[in-house]
Amino acid sequence: MPGFRAFHRFSMTYKKKISLKDIAKKAGVSTALVSYVLNGKEKESRVGIAMTEKIRKIAQDLKYKPNYVAKSLRSGKTLTIGLIIADIANPFFANIARVVEDQAKKSGYTVLIGSSDEKPENFKDLINVFVNRQVDGLIIVCTEKSSKQIRILQEKNYPFVLLDRYFPELDTDYVSIDSHQASFSATDHLLKNGFHKIGFIGYESELFHMQERKRGVISALEEAGIQPKEAWFKDIGFDKVETDMKNAMNEMLRAEDPVHAVVFGTYRLAINGLKYIRQLKIKIPQQLAIVSYGQAESFELYECPITYLEQPLGELGRKAVELLISKLHDPQRQSQRILMETKLKIGESSKLPHP
Amino acid sequence: MPGFRAFHRFSMTYKKKISLKDIAKKAGVSTALVSYVLNGKEKESRVGIAMTEKIRKIAQDLKYKPNYVAKSLRSGKTLTIGLIIADIANPFFANIARVVEDQAKKSGYTVLIGSSDEKPENFKDLINVFVNRQVDGLIIVCTEKSSKQIRILQEKNYPFVLLDRYFPELDTDYVSIDSHQASFSATDHLLKNGFHKIGFIGYESELFHMQERKRGVISALEEAGIQPKEAWFKDIGFDKVETDMKNAMNEMLRAEDPVHAVVFGTYRLAINGLKYIRQLKIKIPQQLAIVSYGQAESFELYECPITYLEQPLGELGRKAVELLISKLHDPQRQSQRILMETKLKIGESSKLPHP
Known part of the structure; x- marks a missing residue:
């Protein structure tokens, strides 16, 4: 110290x-x-x-x-790192922030955190505050409409690493999961368990990882020879999750060809979906099977323990810090793009129903 | 903006x-x-x-x-506020951070967050980083052994507000809940539901609020004419929750006079306790009733929906920001001490067992 x-x-x-x-x-x-x-x-x-x-x-x-x-x-050195997360109230980001702190501490860095609440204008403010307060570098979870800011940071050769979300068209450091593979494996698991009409509920978002989560479900269905129906795929507005979720679930379940299983694109979507499913007294997995992204340490305590895609939180956070520090030491090094695999943790919510 | x-x-x-x-x-x-x-x-x-x-x-x-x-x-003005929380991975603090951000934003302030992970040395570092980076003021959730730092900030007339935890002997602004009343009401509820042997699991901590949570249970028992047994009260080390929890539960349940109900002092303690209870295949509330502090938006999705003490998160966060901003405008004003009430949200985990 x-x-x-x-x-x-x-x-x-x-x-x-x-x-x-x-x-x-x-x-x-x-x-x-x-x-x-x-x-x-x-x-x-x-x-x-x-x-x-x-x-x-x-x-x-x-x-x-x-x-x-x-x-x-x-001196231009502050021994602080800025971490911008998308939503502090989401345990995925809160837990990853914890890992980033621990890892940064090991190299003598203190982490200051800002949360954008998925709002592009907050994101912009945070980038400004951090850069103007001169932290040594940034670990960034992007919001929508943030590619311009990232591009500017890049042009200025400002040291940063993207975490969880990235822009495939930009040549930046990033550490993320392979969302396409994750959705594919979740869908494949459901297919193997006898569910064939599989939907996906994600956020209304242009962000690449969210698109990939949807595309992974579609790919797996198509590969199994199943034609995905438009009614099985729903986008939820970040600021109106509760009402959008009700509408989405109602439409999916009451469609001409209703879904038998749903993949939730994030933890918060799952929580909201599950609350509504509970209200409707729909039985999981007998009437509807569930797989979710995002992990809560409490998923397994749920009435029906939820099958979820376990993201390598520790590895993601540690790698992001490692990349940033190596960038601080060598600002000219080539950018590194890292995609990690998720692991499907099988609970009760995706089990084959006994007819 | x-x-x-x-x-x-x-x-x-x-x-x-x-x-x-x-x-x-x-x-x-x-x-x-x-x-x-x-x-x-x-x-x-x-x-x-x-x-x-x-x-x-x-x-x-x-x-x-x-x-x-x-x-x-x-200029000495930065329009940023520092928020030091005790553990970002705890949804209570993550959610309160969200409220603080929203509220601060309304007054044009951006919030930077640091998490101490309950470690006094991290806490000290964060105070330094924030003060040296010259944020306008601080909202602080204290760790143990932090009263000295708080005292120094106070002597320097540095603008800050304590949140959630406070030192009754220090004349500072604070916003917290009335922990004694909260534990008393939880215990009283259990007593009225027919549970008479009630224990408490908290953290090994000198912090006043944690002591009050224990004392509230003891007061309610004594007022009901029940002599609290030492074996009903357990302190868990923050860094060894899993093992300490197992030992604590084993001792409480296998005591000569085992408990019929447990009050968990925080959300994280509850999660860990519930996981172990599940492992032991102990039925809630038939074999053991539960009330917990801390709230997860998902408590109600649990196998046995948990009765919990709902803390007025929104009010706590908003009031803390309000107090800090008023202090920034009037550094000489008298300190304000605010204790808010919690509300018992009754689930299934504390219901009278049918013999």
Whole structure:
């Protein structure tokens, strides 16, 4: 832990500040010399041990508090990383934030988090706040309509890594899961368990990963020789999940050719869907089978334990930090694109119904 | 939304910067005059409209990017609030963070979040990082052993509000729930439902709110004329929840005088306890009744819907922001201490067993 972060030295605006000049005067040396010592550069600057100690002692006696904003302005290093997540109330992001913190801490970085709540304007604000506050780099979970910001960061060669969501057309570092493969495997599992009419409920979103989650279901159905019906695929507005979910479920279940199984594209969609299914007194999996993205540590405590796609949270978070730190050390290195696999954790909600 | 946060203007270190001097030169005026205009002080400084427009136009043409770190250094205002939470992976804090963000946004503030993971050293780091990065003020969920830091902030008259946890001996702003009343009401509910041997599982913690949660159970038992047994009260180490929980449950259930009901002091404790109860195949509420603190939007989807103490999350978060902003406007105002009531949301886990 670098000593300069010790709490008692933080710079406050409410007290008259002791400057390097004050210390220099008392020590009878130049301000530059004091600066060398207090910035730990006494060796390179060949300041003797006795003088180094004298200056440190005076600084301590005068209760000198370095001004870190001014300092980071000069050195350009802050040992902080900014993490922008899409929704802090979503346990997937909250848990990944925890991993990112732990991992960053191991390399001496403190993480500051901002949540965009999936709002492009909040996302923009957060990018500004972080860049203007000069964190060393960013780990970013994008919202919709954020590709322009990402493009600008990229042009400026600002160090960042995309997490969970990415733009296939942009040549940036990213760490994500293979959503197409995940949806494909979930659908394949349902098909093998005897469910053939399989729907997907996702967010109304242009984001690539959400599109892939839908496409994966469609691919698996088509590969099994089943023609996916339009009524089986529903998009939910992020800001009206409750009402959209009711409409979507009603339409899927009351369609001419109703679904037998649903894949939920996120944890929050699953929670909302399950609440409504409970209200309708629909039995899982007898009347409707369920597989969900996103993981809650409590999925297995549910009335009907939910089959879900376990994302490698720990690996995702750790890799993102690793990529960012390597970028900080080598800003010119080639970008790395990493897609990880999910694992299907089989609960009761996707089991073959006994006729 | 203040214009200066527009993304395209953010200051980057990779480009040659246009300075006020460059603009002044081109406009043929003093740097001070340019500074007045670009800081919106043209009226106070009696700069004419034509000159104001000329300077703005030149700044725009040159793509002038103000340096915000330097700027906030001078103005002392950043329009950011720091929020330190105890554990981002806990939905209680994640959800409260969401409320704080929404509320702060309404007043034009962006929130940066740090999570201490209940570790005093992380907490200390975060206080430093936030104060050194000069956010305008802090909303703080304390960890253990943090009273010293709080005391220092208080002495410096640094603007902050404590959330959820507080130190009754310190005269600070705080917004929390009345934990004693909450535990009392949970226990009273269990007593009325016919459970008389009631235990409490909390964290091993010196924090006041955790002590109060235990004391509330004890008070209710004593008031009902029941002598609480030591074996009914267990403290779990934050870093070894799984093993401690198993030991605690085993001891409580196998005691000479085993408990009939347990109150869990937090959501995470409840999840872990419930997983173990499930493993043991103990039936809720027939063999063991449960009431829990902390709320998950999914508690009601559990195999046995859990009775829980609903904390007024929205109100807690909103009030904390309100208090902080009022403190920013009036740093000398008296501190305000606010305790809110919880509501018992009755599920199936605390229902009277039919003998």
